[in-house]
Amino acid sequence: MYAEGKCVYMKKTIAIIGLTSLAGFYAIFSKPNQLKPQTIPTAQHVDSLKEDESESSIAKLYKEIALEGKLKFEAFEMAMNGYYNMSFKNKDIITVIDFSLPSTEKRMAVIDLKNKKMLFHTIVSHGRNSGEKYANSFSNEHGSHQSSLGFYKTVNTYQGGNGYSLVLDGLEKGINDQAKPRAVVVHGADYCSQSIINSTGRLGRSYGCPALPRDVAKPIINTIKDGTMLFIYADNKTYLAQSKVLKAKPTTLIAQKDIVETQTGQGVMN
Template sequence: MNLDRRALLTKGFTGAIGLVASSSALATNPDFQFVMPPRAGADPLGPQPAAPAGIDPQLFAKAKAALDRHAARIADREWLGIVDYNKRSDQERFSLVHLPSGTVEQFRVTHGRGSDRNHNGYLDHFSNQVGSLATSNGAYLTANRYHGKYGLSAKLHGLDWTNSNAFNRAIVMHHAWYAEPDMLSQHGKLGRSEGCFAFARRDHWHIMNRLGEGRLIYADKTA
């Protein structure tokens, strides 16, 4: 019995020496990289990319997920529009993001009158119903341009169940007098659309030049 125990102890001690030697060899190997196992609850994909400055990280993550989810329908991923409807209409809440560089330009944009029943400048709810005059949340695909009531405009397709009626509701991008900066000095907020994304004329032209047909706009709020 004592001999067996001595043999087992000797074998275990020899194995430990081998393990230490093997570890030392790996540590001196320039190609060896020791990877710590993930902590409990850690994201297996590792840290996620931070949002560009000025954009809510949660909203940016939702927009990027939509970009991937609808990739088959998106012709160009260079520019992305993100609308943060947590913000009041007097704030620059439409972010035009250049994804390769991470640069951001921000503009004011309206929301629908059906989403702001107290006309206090805040969007209080979304609706996808025809006739609601409200803003719908979700991913939008920019479609063909046309000349309408407000001049050059762009049609939009709703890609999610929350905004699937956008095209039938004629939800578009256009400029409007009630989105001009002088509305702020007069009323402290922008006017309301019928669910469309309305901009000041100068901003509208710039955005239209960046978000041509086949680009994504993501509109939502996180609170």
């Protein structure tokens, strides 16, 4: 009996050892669960996410201000990209002029970013040598009598030959930085009126100044003076290729409400 019991005991022990070995063998050689490696975002990926978030924020702001049908999104988007890459004393107000439109349409929009509303929407004249109904040619040269595209900072007001006027400081070197020496200013003009459009089929033209109707010139100038941004847009390949402001990556998102100083500290892109 003792021998038989011992034999049974040995058989059970061998069976247990066999099962344990088999389990160990399976654990070692079976294929482990595949875990997805953790993705570490690269600097390029982070920049891309920031750009996407910035673009979506601009689109949201565009809708909140109800600009559709009044100002092209492309013009507003470029204006905001520049706004976030330069420094302005007065961050609440921006002005966008869309010279891709004919002079018979309202091409100037003055926008209150703080309160998210459009303050003015009006016609505006372009330079006489930039084109007739449409502004197609642009220049930074003295005596060209053409408009200049790009980003400007509004400065001081004065009473001149064209009445109450607003000095503009061009912020893009080689593109519009001669605006002040050329005396390119915002002012009122009799040739910028609906009656001129009705009689000639287009607005009268300036020597390069963004001229406004007499009745709105003063209130607009008083609204945008002293350090606000003014952006003149056109679907112009030369400008889009040359503008360092537009090529710069947005350095801050709309929700942050911060403006980053340019490298020169003066707002002019070298």
